[in-house]
Amino acid sequence: xxxxxxxxxxxxxxxxxxxxxxxxxxxxxxxxxxxxxxxxxxxxxxxxxxxxxxxxxxxxxxxxxxxxxxxxxxxxxxxxxxxxxxxxxxxxxxxxxxxxxxxxxxxxxxxxxxxxxxxxxxxxxxxxxxxxxxxxxxxxxxxxxxxxxxxxxxxxxxxxxxxxxxxxxxxxxxxxxxxxxxxxxxxxxxxxxxxxxxxxxxxxxxxxxxxxxxxxxxxxxxxxxxxxxxxxxxxxxxxxxxxxxxxxxxxxxxxxxxxxxxxxxxxxxxxxxxxxxxxxxxxxxxxxxxxxxxx
Amino acid sequence: xxxxxxxxxxxxxxxxxxxxxxxxxxxxxxxxxxxxxxxxxxxxxxxxxxxxxxxxxxxxxxxxxxxxxxxxxxxxxxxxxxxxxxxxxxxxxxxxxxxxxxxxxxxxxxxxxxxxxxxxxxxxxxxxxxxxxxxxxxxxxxxxxxxxxxxxxxxxxxxxxxxxxxxxxxxxxxxxxxxxxxxxxxxxxxxxxxxxxxxxxxxxxxxxxxxxxxxxxxxxxxxxxxxxxxxxxxxxxxxxxxxxxxxxxxxxxxxxxxx
Amino acid sequence: xxxxxxxxxxxxxxxxxxxxxxxxxxxxxxxxxxxxxxxxxxxxxxxxxxxxxxxxxxxxxxxxxxxxxxxxxxxxxxxxxxxxxxxxxxxxxxxxxxxxxxxxxxxxxxxxxxxxxxxxxxxxxxxxxxxxxxxxxxxxxxxxxxxxxxxxxxxxxxxxxxxxxxxxxxxxxxxxxxxxxxxxxxxxxxxxxxxxxxxxxxxxxxxxxxxxxxxxxxxxxxxxxxxxxxxxxxxxxxxxxxxxxxxxxxxxxxxxxxxxxxxxxxxxxxxxxxxxxxxxxxxxxxxxxxxxxxxxxxxxxxxxxxxxxxxxxxxxxxxxxxxxxxxxxxxxxxxxxx
Numbered sequence: 065x066x067x068x069x070x071x072x073x074x075x076x077x078x079x080x081x082x083x084x085x086x087x088x089x090x091x092x093x094x095x096x097x098x099x100x101x102x103x104x105x106x107x108x109x110x111x112x113x114x115x116x117x118x119x120x121x122x123x124x125x126x127x128x129x130x131x132x133x134x135x136x137x138x139x140x141x142x143x144x145x146x147x148x149x150x151x152x153x154x155x156x157x158x159x160x161x162x163x164x165x166x167x168x169x170x171x172x173x174x175x176x177x178x179x180x181x182x183x184x185x186x187x188x189x190x191x192x193x194x195x196x197x198x199x200x201x202x203x204x205x206x207x208x209x210x211x212x213x214x215x216x217x218x219x220x221x222x223x224x225x226x227x228x229x230x231x232x233x234x235x236x237x238x239x240x241x242x243x244x245x246x247x248x249x250x251x252x253x254x255x256x257x258x259x260x261x262x263x264x265x266x267x268x269x270x271x272x273x274x275x276x277x278x279x280x281x282x283x284x285x286x287x288x289x290x291x292x293x294x295x296x297x298x299x300x301x302x303x304x305x306x307x308x309x310x311x312x313x314x315x316x317x318x319x320x321x322x323x324x325x326x327x328x329x330x331x332x333x334x335x336x337x338x339x340x341x342x343x344x345x346x347x348x349x350x351x352x353x354x355x356x357x358x359x
Numbered sequence: 360x361x362x363x364x365x366x367x368x369x370x371x372x373x374x375x376x377x378x379x380x381x382x383x384x385x386x387x388x389x390x391x392x393x394x395x396x397x398x399x400x401x402x403x404x405x406x407x408x409x410x411x412x413x414x415x416x417x418x419x420x421x422x423x424x425x426x427x428x429x430x431x432x433x434x435x436x437x438x439x440x441x442x443x444x445x446x447x448x449x450x451x452x453x454x455x456x457x458x459x460x461x462x463x464x465x466x467x468x469x470x471x472x473x474x475x476x477x478x479x480x481x482x483x484x485x486x487x488x489x490x491x492x493x494x495x496x497x498x499x500x501x502x503x504x505x506x507x508x509x510x511x512x513x514x515x516x517x518x519x520x521x522x523x524x525x526x527x528x529x530x531x532x533x534x535x536x537x538x539x540x541x542x543x544x545x546x547x548x549x550x551x552x553x554x555x556x557x558x559x560x561x562x563x564x565x566x567x568x569x570x571x572x573x574x575x576x577x578x579x580x581x582x583x584x585x586x587x588x589x590x591x592x593x594x595x596x597x598x599x600x601x602x603x604x605x606x607x608x609x610x611x612x613x614x615x616x617x618x
Numbered sequence: 619x620x621x622x623x624x625x626x627x628x629x630x631x632x633x634x635x636x637x638x639x640x641x642x643x644x645x646x647x648x649x650x651x652x653x654x655x656x657x658x659x660x661x662x663x664x665x666x667x668x669x670x671x672x673x674x675x676x677x678x679x680x681x682x683x684x685x686x687x688x689x690x691x692x693x694x695x696x697x698x699x700x701x702x703x704x705x706x707x708x709x710x711x712x713x714x715x716x717x718x719x720x721x722x723x724x725x726x727x728x729x730x731x732x733x734x735x736x737x738x739x740x741x742x743x744x745x746x747x748x749x750x751x752x753x754x755x756x757x758x759x760x761x762x763x764x765x766x767x768x769x770x771x772x773x774x775x776x777x778x779x780x781x782x783x784x785x786x787x788x789x790x791x792x793x794x795x796x797x798x799x800x801x802x803x804x805x806x807x808x809x810x811x812x813x814x815x816x817x818x819x820x821x822x823x824x825x826x827x828x829x830x831x832x833x834x835x836x837x838x839x840x841x842x843x844x845x846x847x848x849x850x851x852x853x854x855x856x857x858x859x860x861x862x863x864x865x866x867x868x869x870x871x872x873x874x875x876x877x878x879x880x881x882x883x884x885x886x887x888x889x890x891x892x893x894x895x896x897x898x899x900x901x902x903x904x905x906x907x908x909x910x911x912x913x914x915x916x917x918x919x920x921x922x923x924x925x926x927x928x929x930x931x932x933x934x935x936x937x938x939x940x941x942x943x944x945x946x947x948x949x950x951x952x953x954x955x956x
Contacts (some may be wrong), residue, residue, distance in 0.1 A: 192629070196636035205928075288761055292898055295763050296913070311764055315902075318767055319775050329764035336759035344755065408860055441862035455857040459875045459949065468871075469861045502854075517861075 091345025097338035098280075105154035117144035118152035118305045128321050138323035140313065146323060149305035150331050156217065156306050157335060161286040164225045165279050172229040173275065176236025177268060183241070191237065194230040206293055217290075217306065220299035224289050228282070235274055273350045281343025284336035291332050307332045360423075361386050361525055361557040362407070367420035369402050369411055369581075376416070377402050377581040384525065389551055389558040391572030391589065393565060393604065399581040400561045404527040406430075407559075408445055409437040424525070443473045446518035450530040452510035456502035462510075463498030466517055473521060487520035488513070490553070491546060508539035515546060518556070525557045526550075532567055544571050565608050569593055577601045622947055630940045637932040641925050642686050690929065696922030700914060705926035708911065713930065714802035715785060716907030720896050722804075722823055723830035724889060731835045732881065735842025740869060742847065750839055757836025762895045766829045766902045773825060780825050783904035786818035826903045830896050834888035841884045845877040852876075879946055886942035890935045 109115055113134075117123075123143030131138045137146035179190040197205075206223035213219040252261075291308030293299035300306030302313070307328040314324025362384040369377035377399035384390045392400045405411045406418050409429065422429045424444060429437070449455045456462055463484065470480035485495045491512040502510060511531055518526050528547070532540040544567060550556050562568050568575060569589060576586040577598065585598040596602045689695060695705040731754075738750035773780040781787070785803045790796070794814045799806050804823065807816035849855060850873050858872045859865075897909025908927055915923035 192632060192636065195629075195633045196640060284759055288759075291761055292763060295761075295898070298916075308761070308763075311761075311767070315767065318771055322771065325764070325767055329761060329768070332761045332764060333756075333759055336761070337755060340755050340759050410856070410859055413859065438862045438864060441860055443862060447857070447860040449853060449857060451853055454853045457854045457858065457872050457876065460872075465858065465861075465872075469863075472862060514857075521861075 088345055088348055090341055091349060094338055094341030094345050097334075098342050101154060101335055101338060102158060104151060105158045108148075108151040108155055112145075112148040112151050114145040114148045117148045118303075120303050128317070130321075131323055137327040138321070140310070140324055141317070146310075146327055149310060150307070150327050152305040153307045153310065153328065153331060154335070156300065156304065157287045157290065157332075158283075160217065160221050160224070160290045161283045163221050164228055164286045164290075165282055167225045168229040168232050168282075169275065169279065171225075172232025172234075173236045173268075175229075176233035176238075177240045179233070180237040180240025180243075187237070187241075190233070194233045197227065197230040198234070206289070206298075215298045215301055217300045217304060220290055220293045223293070224286060228286070231282075232275065232278070235278055239274055277343055277347040277350060279343075280346055281340050283339035284343075287332060287339075288336055360384070361388070361425065362559070363421075363423045364403070364407070365421040365423075367403065367406065367418070367422065369399070369406055369419075370417050371415060375581065377406070379403060379420075379578075379581070379583055382576055382583065382586070384557050384559055387551060387555050387557055388574065389547070389560055389572045391568040391575040392559060392561045392578060393563060393568055393575060394578035395563060395604075397580075398578040400578055401529050403578075404447065404529050404559060404561060407527060408441055408447060439473075442469055442521050442523065444523060445525045445527060446521060446523035447527040447529065448511065448514040448518065448531050451534050452507055452514050452531075453502050453505060455514060456510065458502055461499055461501055462505065462513055466498060466513070466520070469517060470520055483520045484516075487516040490519055490550075491516040506539075507535045508542060511535065511539075511543055512546065515543075515550070519550065519554060522554075523556065525559070527559045527561070529561045530563070531560075533562065533564065540567060547571060565593070565604060577604065623944065626940060626943050630936050634933060634936050637936070638687060638690060638929065639683070641929050641932070642683050695926045695929070698915070698920055698923040698926075700918045700920040700923060705922050708923065709908070709926055709930055711801050712906065712908050712911045714800050714805070715905060716893065716896050716900070716909060718802040718804055719823070719826055719830060719900075719905060719907065720889070720892050722827045723892060723896070724834060724885070726827060727831040727834035727838055727888070727892075728885065730831070731838025732842050734835075734839040736846060736874075738839070738843040739846035739850070747843075750843065754836035754839040757832040758840070760832050762829055762833065763898050763902060765832060766826070766899050769825050769829060770902070781818075781822050782825060784822060785905060786815050786822050790815050790818055826896075826899055826905060829899050830892055833895060834885075834892050837884060837888050838881060841881055842877070845880045846873060849873045849877040875949065878949060882942050882945050882949070886935075886938045889938045890931070893931060893934065 104111065108118075112118065113136075114121070121144065123139070126135075126139050126143035127141055129135055129139040129143075135145050135147060137150055140146055140149070175190055175194070179187040205227045206220065209219070209223040209226065213222070287307075290299055291306070291311070294306045294308030295312045297309075297312065300309045302309065310328035311325050311332075314321065314328070317324050360383055362382075364379055364382040367377060367379040367382075368375060379399075382390070382392070382403070392403065394400055402411055402416065405414070406416070407422055407429065409432070411418050418430060420430060424440065429440070432440075457465055466484050467477075467480045470483055471477065475483060484498060488495045488497065493509065493512050493516065497505065497509060497513065505513070514531075515526075526547075531547075532543050535543065547558060547560070548571060551558060560568065560572055572589050574587060575589050575592045576583045577592065577600065578584070579600050585592055585596065585601045592601060593605060596605060686696075693706060695709070697703070698705050698708050701708055734750045734754065738747040741747055770782045774782040786796075786807075794812055796803060796806055796812055796815050797810045799809060803815065803819045806812070807819055846869075850869075854876075855868060855873055858868050863872070896905075896907065897912060899905070900907045900909035901913060908930070912924070912927045914920070915927065
């Protein structure tokens, strides 16, 4: 069957892509920063001066060393190189974000799209269920779950995912509901295309934009949440180099060995900042309303 | 000459969007500005009110109201002219009103802004609504509680109450039912006769323009390709684009019946 | 309007019901025998059996759920295994401190956030706008626990300016003892005109309030800016400009009210987030609120207490959402139709 209706997918051609990046310096900076962080995470084993320190190695003779040429970020209470651990921490944080967001999209998107497209009872039921999950503040539910399952990075990831997916369901539902009402989708129905095909071929691609924007900003959010969990001792456990955990470990020495808290904390801030800016920039670029504002 | 536009050039950065050599509206005249979407019709109207810069455009040339140059006029004097001397109505009348206020609120405020006392404003509002055949009770409603036709009439009534000399109508009937369209057109004609209002009627709908306008200017990509009396332009078009536009209007009986 | 209200409340109650059931399910999944935690490690078998009976653990699961639900409705939220007090009274004692902190922080965030967002929208593209955008994105990206530590470092250690622990100076307990009514020192001091404690309470509130206000402040500022800019591009603003109103009036009188809608709904969102952020921060600032209570409960696997806190926070969230829905309906007449 020939395509009698055309989808209104709002993707931009590459030429105007470059133009928009130039018009949007913030997006460029954020993307560069984000990319750098990802690269640093991937290349950590190569870049880190003391890779063993990210694991079980301890150096009792080198404890509490202030930042120096040899140890850029100093050493921690058991003598491990902070710079190495912060670098490896990027791997942990970004991995957790990737998993949480992918799973949340995988679960939330279908739920939301189905609810938004089908409407009626299915919509109400599904949305009430997400409402119930949304009523639990993320951290609290994560706390309770981790208390049940035991503290570890894996369990923290699961806990965060369970509290995160409803947001994507909500988002997808809103998009799907507005797209489902658009003439070309109604035309699909009239033409007899099965709802499933309509959803997959037409509704999904058009619901993608806000999901992409949300996902890039969410990397920051997930990192903050997982750092918070680790800070409370409910996420990563020693010797895993997780930024939140490191802040916790350095808390007692805040006034004397300031570098124990400052560098991991700054890492959290900078990473969250980069991805939030990226989300902002993407939204400015992809949101048709803000695009319309630029002549 | 009520309004005289000469060598109007509106550009966004490097891109010139409107290059209008001349457009004139005489006292009490209804001039139609036709063309497809994007031809620069609305921008021309906005530039007349000095609102094009707000959208990021650069405006050069001459727009004279009763001989007074509008381009380059001080902000304060421009604000005096807006509403009071030149009024504008828009394509989506319901969304043209502030959604969280009652319609009468904006109405009265606008009148008081241009010098009316509270009592004066109220009575002028009532008179204006009666002239547009509406019950003054409608002023107590929120915009979403009005039909498109009602909202557009109120917008027109506002121009009447403000005693504007020139009304810029940007696709005022395009979002309305055909029957309501006819009523609005009738109302505008009536206002020209009763109130002596000059009117710039912007539309892509040639049929409506043919009914209402004395003269027409056809715009294409920011330029006026043909101007003249309505009858002349529509019956004996000179420009090829004008001919295309006219040919595009569906006619009863022109097609072949299904076999 | 009343139909709208009733419908919203009904849906809210439905969500609450779901929350209660879900909380119960989670509670039953938590490992550890609450009975043995209750009686301690040296209990006899008989004592254990009695404990199980008292705690209602010898009944089948659906009966337990029913008793749980009835208990919640009656005001019996179980006994905390850790404190051996009714959970509800524990909550009544500890919640006000957290609510005090969250409310103060949110008020600050709203005031500063709305102001910043308006300024940024009004002078879009100018340095002030850039400043607001940068500050707000910082606020949103800042890890609260780290921010708290840094503030402690700067203000207490280095500047010796602000206090960093507790709700008020403990020395005042002897000189100007505070009569406890609401368990929120600020309110109690205000109500009993205990000025020294009030002053101390305020100064102790400043740093924690700043920390908790950072995230919502950033979110609100961004939301206000975006919303106002959106409204400014809408047709009705164009019409009002075409009527000759000064840009100032267009902004303040016509663009503002329609823009506020999303701000209100975002406030409910950040309220829940801020409440949990408060919990993080309570340990660092020695703030005796729900956060520290929850942390203790989790450490000791005090199921009733965990359940109580979770339920309480969820209810607060539902209530906040309801308040937001109603506020939106009042501000925007279009919503009343839905």
